[in-house]
Amino acid sequence: MNGFIIRNKCPTCMSKNIKEIHSVAYKDYPLKKYLLEYYQINEEDIRNYFRDARYTILYCDSCGLYFQKEIPPNRIIELLYEKWINPDFVYKNLVSKRAFSYYENLLAEIIYIIRFTKKQPNEIYLLDIGMGWGEWCLMAKALGCNVFGTELSKTRIQYAKKNGITILELGDIAKYKFDVINAEQVFEHLPYPLEYLTELSKSMNQDSILKINVPKDNKIRYKLKRMVNEPMKQSKYQIKFIAPLEHLNGFNYNSLVTMGKLAGLSPIKFYKNQVAIIQKPFYLSFAKAIGKSMIRKVLSILRKDTYIAFSR
Numbered sequence: 001m002n003g004f005i006i007r008n009k010c011p012t013c014m015s016k017n018i019k020e021i022h023s024v025a026y027k028d029y030p031l032k033k034y035l036l037e038y039y040q041i042n043e044e045d046i047r048n049y050f051r052d053a054r055y056t057i058l059y060c061d062s063c064g065l066y067f068q069k070e071i072p073p074n075r076i077i078e079l080l081y082e083k084w085i086n087p088d089f090v091y092k093n094l095v096s097k098r099a100f101s102y103y104e105n106l107l108a109e110i111i112y113i114i115r116f117t118k119k120q121p122n123e124i125y126l127l128d129i130g131m132g133w134g135e136w137c138l139m140a141k142a143l144g145c146n147v148f149g150t151e152l153s154k155t156r157i158q159y160a161k162k163n164g165i166t167i168l169e170l171g172d173i174a175k176y177k178f179d180v181i182n183a184e185q186v187f188e189h190l191p192y193p194l195e196y197l198t199e200l201s202k203s204m205n206q207d208s209i210l211k212i213n214v215p216k217d218n219k220i221r222y223k224l225k226r227m228v229n230e231p232m233k234q235s236k237y238q239i240k241f242i243a244p245l246e247h248l249n250g251f252n253y254n255s256l257v258t259m260g261k262l263a264g265l266s267p268i269k270f271y272k273n274q275v276a277i278i279q280k281p282f283y284l285s286f287a288k289a290i291g292k293s294m295i296r297k298v299l300s301i302l303r304k305d306t307y308i309a310f311s312r
């Protein structure tokens with residue numbers, strides 16, 4: 001046995017109304033080629049850790065979630081984030097090379113959030129789940145907010161601590177109440193997203209907000225069929241939406257709303273990105289011409305992610 005954990009029901013709505021749409025062994029082509037090209041992993045690792053494991057995609061007929069049936073155990077997750085995806089490499093090649101527009105967008109979102117809470121920045125408590133290198137927290141801290149973060153990677157935790165971010169263990173979150181909880185590109189990674197969201201909701205007050213942003217892909221079935229020929233990262237058929245080992249859940253808007261309801265949360269109007277984009281001069285004149293509600297609809301179709309905010 002290689003210790004992969006089996007999920008036999010939908011992890012967001014608990015339905016057993018699920019069907020298999022794709023399945024291939026990790027040790028066979030094209031998954032083996034995918035692992036070797038994507039990660040700093042070798043053939044021996046694949047033999048040792050992926051013996052009988054399969055990349056199997058299930059679809060929930062009740063809420064529309066795509067999800068991986070077999071999920072990697074903790075020892076493989078640790079190897080993945082500390083060795084096969086080398087943190088130093090990520091920092092050097094991605095984090096340190098972020099474009100100015102990346103920080104501009106972070107700042108626009110945080111300013112929107114601060115205004116939305118109608119509180120003084122120093123009264124606002126924010127939690128960033130899976131904060132990575134802590135850029136969101138640092139931006140909010142610069143504006144005077146109280147920032148907390150969680151992160152699994154030891155390298156990233158050390159980096160965030162050096163920058164003055166308070167790190168919370170998962171078990172300690174429930175001891176606090178937060179005005180804002182940020183889950184940017186997190187829920188697609190979680191083995192049990194509904195349980196996790198239910199825990200987080202306990203740290204929310206009546207007027208707290210919780211934001212979730214996850215990848216989106218309307219062509220995933222087509223891509224999975226094409227994967228046999230072209231599974232690789234540069235391909236237009238890349239399967240980032242439910243990437244093997246990493247993106248265990250592939251959400252749509254409905255699956256997020258359904259999960260929120262089961263956790264006692266309701267979606268709220270929260271147009272962060274649309275507002276940020278509309279504020280730019282070109283889009284502003286465009287928006288005036290066709291109307292803001294129309295441009296929001298167009299932008300939500302064009303978006304490469306699914307963005308939602310909840311309150312209790």
Ligand SMILES: [Zn+2]
Pocket residue numbers: 010011012013014015060061062063064065255
């Ligand atoms: Zn479901």
